[in-house]
Amino acid sequence: MSQEIKTFTISVYTENNIGLLNRISAIFQRRHINIESLTTSQSEIKNVNRFVIVVKITEDQAIKVVRQIEKQVEAIRAYYHTNDETIFTENCMFKIKSELLFEEPQIQNIIKESDARIVTVNRDFFVLENTGRRHEIEELREKLDKFGIMQFVRSGRIAVTKEEMKVSEILEEFRNQQ
Amino acid sequence: MNTETIKKEVNKAAKTERISGSEAIIRCLIAEGVDILYGYPGGAIMPVYDELFKYRDRIHHVLTRHEQGAAHAAQGYARISGRVGVAMATSGPGATNLITGIADAQIDSTPIVCITGQVPSHLLGTDAFQETDIVGISTPVTKWNAQVTKASEIPEVMAKAFYIAKSGRPGPVLIDITKDAQFEEFDFKYEKCTAVRSYNPVPKTDSNDVKAAAELINNAKKPMIVWGQGVILGKAEEELKAVIEKSGVPAAWTILGASAIPTSHPLNVGMVGMHGNYAPNKLTNECDLLIAIGMRFDDRVTGDLNTYAKQAKIIHFDIDPAEINKNVKVDLAVLGDSKESLALLLSELKENSHDAWLKEFNDLYAIEYDAVIKDDLLPEKEGLTMGEVLKEINNYSDGNAAIVSDVGQHQMIACRYAEFNHSKSNITSGGLGTMGFALPAAIGAKMAEPHREVVAIIGDGGYQMNIQELGTIFQQKAAVKIVVLNNEFLGMVRQWQQLFFDKRYASTEMTNPDFVTIAKGYHIDAKRVTKREELADAVKEMMESDASYFLEVCVEKEDNVFPMIPSGASVSDIRLS
Ligand SMILES: Cc1ncc(C[n+]2csc(CCOP(=O)(O)OP(=O)(O)O)c2C)c(N)n1
Ligand SMILES: [Mg+2]
Numbered sequence: 001m002s003q004e005i006k007t008f009t010i011s012v013y014t015e016n017n018i019g020l021l022n023r024i025s026a027i028f029q030r031r032h033i034n035i036e037s038l039t040t041s042q043s044e045i046k047n048v049n050r051f052v053i054v055v056k057i058t059e060d061q062a063i064k065v066v067r068q069i070e071k072q073v074e075a076i077r078a079y080y081h082t083n084d085e086t087i088f089t090e091n092c093m094f095k096i097k098s099e100l101l102f103e104e105p106q107i108q109n110i111i112k113e114s115d116a117r118i119v120t121v122n123r124d125f126f127v128l129e130n131t132g133r134r135h136e137i138e139e140l141r142e143k144l145d146k147f148g149i150m151q152f153v154r155s156g157r158i159a160v161t162k163e164e165m166k167v168s169e170i171l172e173e174f175r176n177q178q
Numbered sequence: 179m180n181t182e183t184i185k186k187e188v189n190k191a192a193k194t195e196r197i198s199g200s201e202a203i204i205r206c207l208i209a210e211g212v213d214i215l216y217g218y219p220g221g222a223i224m225p226v227y228d229e230l231f232k233y234r235d236r237i238h239h240v241l242t243r244h245e246q247g248a249a250h251a252a253q254g255y256a257r258i259s260g261r262v263g264v265a266m267a268t269s270g271p272g273a274t275n276l277i278t279g280i281a282d283a284q285i286d287s288t289p290i291v292c293i294t295g296q297v298p299s300h301l302l303g304t305d306a307f308q309e310t311d312i313v314g315i316s317t318p319v320t321k322w323n324a325q326v327t328k329a330s331e332i333p334e335v336m337a338k339a340f341y342i343a344k345s346g347r348p349g350p351v352l353i354d355i356t357k358d359a360q361f362e363e364f365d366f367k368y369e370k371c372t373a374v375r376s377y378n379p380v381p382k383t384d385s386n387d388v389k390a391a392a393e394l395i396n397n398a399k400k401p402m403i404v405w406g407q408g409v410i411l412g413k414a415e416e417e418l419k420a421v422i423e424k425s426g427v428p429a430a431w432t433i434l435g436a437s438a439i440p441t442s443h444p445l446n447v448g449m450v451g452m453h454g455n456y457a458p459n460k461l462t463n464e465c466d467l468l469i470a471i472g473m474r475f476d477d478r479v480t481g482d483l484n485t486y487a488k489q490a491k492i493i494h495f496d497i498d499p500a501e502i503n504k505n506v507k508v509d510l511a512v513l514g515d516s517k518e519s520l521a522l523l524l525s526e527l528k529e530n531s532h533d534a535w536l537k538e539f540n541d542l543y544a545i546e547y548d549a550v551i552k553d554d555l556l557p558e559k560e561g562l563t564m565g566e567v568l569k570e571i572n573n574y575s576d577g578n579a580a581i582v583s584d585v586g587q588h589q590m591i592a593c594r595y596a597e598f599n600h601s602k603s604n605i606t607s608g609g610l611g612t613m614g615f616a617l618p619a620a621i622g623a624k625m626a627e628p629h630r631e632v633v634a635i636i637g638d639g640g641y642q643m644n645i646q647e648l649g650t651i652f653q654q655k656a657a658v659k660i661v662v663l664n665n666e667f668l669g670m671v672r673q674w675q676q677l678f679f680d681k682r683y684a685s686t687e688m689t690n691p692d693f694v695t696i697a698k699g700y701h702i703d704a705k706r707v708t709k710r711e712e713l714a715d716a717v718k719e720m721m722e723s724d725a726s727y728f729l730e731v732c733v734e735k736e737d738n739v740f741p742m743i744p745s746g747a748s749v750s751d752i753r754l755s
Contacts, residue, residue: 015183015376019313019323026318047182067500073322073342076376174375177185 007036008062008080009088009159012051013043013167015074024051024075027068033057037090037156045168048076054157076170081161088159092137093119094128094144095151101126104147114140125150183376184338186369194367199329200225200360203293204233206336209368212264214255214625216240216248216618218275220268222308223295225360240625240654243646245272247618249279250644252290254622256283257605258580258630260413262343263290263622269297270308273354274315278612280350281319285609286434287411289348291339292316298358299327312354321349329362333369341371346379347498348411381499383514383522391469391493391512392526398467398491400535401427402458404450404479407434407608408472408496412516415439415601418471420524426531428539430458432473433593436604441577441597447539451479452743453590456550456752457542459743462487463750464538471495472516475505476609477745485748495519549754550740555595561734562710564588564663568595570713571633571661574721579631579659580605580623584616584640587669590739592635614643620658621650631659631721638664638690648700651726659720660702660728662693665735673738697728704728 014020021040028035036054043050057065062080069078098121100107111118116130130140137154197205203226207215217239219227230239242248245267252263267276273294283290297306313325322342326335332355339351395401409418415438422429422439428447429439439446448455450462462468468490473479480486483505492508494501495516502511512519554565568591571579577599583592583606593604605623607615620634641662651658668686675683697704703723707716713731720727743752 018325019317022314022317030318064500064504067502067504071498071500073374073377171375174185174373177373 002059005056005058007054007056007083008059009083009086009157010051010053010055010062010066010069010078010080011159011161011165012053012069012078013045013076013165014049014051015076016047016049017074020072020074023072024053024069027065028055031061031065033061033065039156039158043167045171048167048171052157052159077165077167079161079165081159085163086159086161088157089131090134090137090157091131091155092129092140093151093153094141094149095125096128096144096147096149098122098124098126100147107144107147110140110143116140183374184334184371185373186337187372189369192367192369194365196363197366198225198229198360199332199355199362199364200229202329202332202364202366203336203355203360204229204237205366206333206368207264208233208236209370210262210336210340212237212262214238214240215264215266216242216251216255216622217266218242218245218248218268218272220272220295220308222269222297222357223266223272225357226266226293226295239266240621240650242618243649244644245275246278246614247644247647247650249276249290249292250282250615250618251622251650252292253279253283253288253615254582254605254619255626256288256290256622257619258602258623258632259626260602261626262340263288264293265290266293268295268308269312270310273310273312277315277319280316280352282607282610282612282615283350284319284321286607287348287407288350289343290350291343292350292352294352294354295360296325296354296356299356300358302356312352316352319350320352323352323354325354325356326359327356329359329364332359333366334371337369337371338374342374342377380497380515381513383512383519385522387510387512388519388522389526390510392523394467394491394493394510395425395427395469396528396530400465401425401467401469401532402461402465403427403429403469403471404432404458404473405429405435405438405471406432406473408516409435409438410601412472412497414472414516414520417517417520417524419443421520421527424524424529425527426536427469428532428536430455432476432479432608433604433606434608435473436593437598438601440599445536448543449593450749451476452481452745453594453739453741455543455594456546456741456754457539459741459749459752460542461538463489463748465490468492469495470508471520472497474501477505480505481743481747481749481751485750546741546754554591559734561737562707562713562731563737564591564733565595566710567661567663567713567717567731567733568592568635570717571721572597574717575631575633579603579633580627582606582616582620582623582632582634584634584636585611585613585670586637586640587665587673587737587739588635588637588663591663613640616640617644617647617660618650620660621647621654621656624656624658625654633659633661635661635663637669638662638666638688638693639668641693645696648697648702652700652702656726657724658726659723660697660726661720662728662730664690664693664730664732665737666690667735670739672736676736676738677744693730694728702726702728704730706730706732708732
């Protein structure tokens with residue numbers, strides 16, 4: 001088993017339950033594992049939630065953590081994947097003074113080159129949004145930083161896996177079970 | 179709650195009735211077969227207590243003297259009977275006082291359901307009087323927990339609570355019910371829960387894994403079984419016994435596995451772990467095949483993992499996939515319920531015997547006997563030993579008593595020397611090591627199985643952690659036999675101070691009260707023994723008593739428990755002195 005520390009994306013399918021976030025994050029906390037990001041949303045299945053958790057751990061730890069998560073009554077299934085096994089992205093927003101848009105023509109180039117989208121513009125500020133890998137977002141932030149950023153925010157990673165996750169089948173099995 | 183996610187027992191006869199949430203709670207308990215529960219009232223749970231009063235002919239509420247006592251009593255009830263224990267408390271401090279028992283039940287896989295009252299839902303989050311986030315606090319130490327704010331949710335949540343507590347690998351469940359939900363009326367109908375969508379309590383046993391296990395066992399020259407509580411929880415005692423006898427494999431047990439197979443069985447080679455027997459610890463590092471059954475390779479069992487059974491192939495039978503390769507990397511895992519997997523295994527095993535290998539165990543036992551056991555059980559020195567007290571109890575119990583031990587030296591002595599003929603007879607706090615466990619747990623055990631003799635073995639330290647439960651014993655007339663082995667020390671800690679901290683006895687010596695007077699204050703017959711000549715008669719008197727009885731035995735102050743695997747050492751470096 002590799003003892004090398006890598007980035008793993010842990011995907012968890014769960015019932016929609018108030019206390020579950022607490023239960024799942026406690027599993028990491030107890031093992032002194034820092035959660036790099038955690039995103040929760042509805043999944044492709046009605047009434048089933050999906051957590052996407054990014055951690056830097058060994059594969060051995062990843063296996064154990066996934067089993068501990070699956071052990072929770074309301075966790076349907078958990079998986080871990082490396083970056084290569086997933087398609088992932090992050091989302092970011094910048095709030096910037098509107099006057100810069102006109103005074104600093106370079107900003108317009110940066111926006112164009114980065115494929116960022118202007119969400120809104122008003123007299124005082126405009127809001128820029130972009131999605132991409134972390135390094136792309138970081139690059140954009142560095143470029144804009146020189147002009148002054150009023151607010152910056154970046155989301156956690158969201159990811160889909162290349163391989164199939166057979167959660168629907170588990171649920172179907174339950175429905176068919178007498 | 180999302181009702182699509184659970185399956186219920188079809189109960190066409192069940193009619194709906196309009197009742198309050200608190201009455202519904204009692205009706206759910208009765209429907210689940212609960213005859214006794216342990217608890218303590220207070221503001222946020224008063225509506226439920228009012229219903230308990232009305233239903234007092236059908237369900238017996240035991241007022242403990244502390245909520246921790248209620249939780250441990252529920253544990254004792256569950257451990258001796260295999261049924262779900264129930265504890266109840268009010269919000270805030272009542273609820274937090276349950277936590278130690280809940281954590282203990284979690285780590286020792288004990289099925290209990292705890293019900294706590296909560297402030298009315300409109301006050302949640304306002305720092306109301308006696309509001310505490312007990313769902314948040316109990317999350318890491320419960321198998322499942324939930325808060326109920328509407329009466330209509332009560333039947334389903336209660337059904338789920340009992341199902342989850344007892345199914346698969348059992349554990350504690352906490353249900354927190356707001357006071358308004360207790361008062362609210364609704365149309366009640368109860369259907370037991372039979373499945374939860376996201377929860378697979380018993381993984382299917384793969385017959386190929388069983389065949390592979392049988393092949394390894396059939397071909398092993400020096401196989402050894404270590405079984406744990408999974409055998410008892412899975413009611414697989416008979417299957418295990420048959421497996422052992424057919425294969426001829428010597429079998430050792432963890433502290434929580436004790437009593438699953440009678441002590442006197444010729445293939446029962448004793449306890450593994452820090453203060454376990456010499457032979458099974460030493461031979462863990464000599465066997466060629468280690469068969470772990472329903473145990474979790476706790477560090478007190480394995481010692482240093484880097485030198486644990488490295489020469490052996492390892493098979494792990496367990497119901498919990500999270501236990502596989504958690505601490506010890508195994509060669510083969512057989513998932514599933516122990517009763518089922520052992521029955522399958524049995525049919526694949528060859529009749530076999532391992533006489534030469536078994537003799538190695540017996541030879542090492544002889545060494546342990548000369549170095550340790552003889553002096554523990556038949557001491558020649560003046561001071562009384564804990565071991566001779568256990569020996570005397572064995573004389574009168576014939577191995578038929580349930581022994582409830584607390585935590586410390588006396589616990590290790592009790593588990594080493596108590597003789598057992600029946601399963602579910604060794605009730606002790608293994609995983610959490612909770613001092614204060616034994617007295618209330620013994621109450622729960624005695625009330626669950628009144629026909630059984632229940633003897634609590636407690637240290638002078640742990641006794642004082644829940645000594646108030648003498649009041650419960652008196653009020654309930656629970657015929658618990660209480661033995662305090664008084665060494666005037668927090669003995670186990672003192673032993674470590676002696677061995678590893680140059681005898682600096684920091685805060686381990688205790689000036690104790692007159693325990694006999696205290697017991698008598700609770701109208702419990704009591705005696706103190708200080709001399710060997712008095713011991714046998716005193717134990718006899720205690721064992722023959724039909725009522726509760728308190729026996730204090732003043733033992734040697736600075737005796738140590740051996741053998742011992744110093745923490746962090748290898749099992750094969752077990753010390754005899
Ligand atoms: C609640 C709790 N606090 C502290 C400990 C640490 N501890 C383990 S054994 C022990 C000493 C127990 O003393 P006593 O009850 O007199 O039993 P003895 O070892 O003397 O037989 C202590 C303090 C514990 N296990 N549980
Ligand atoms: Mg003591």
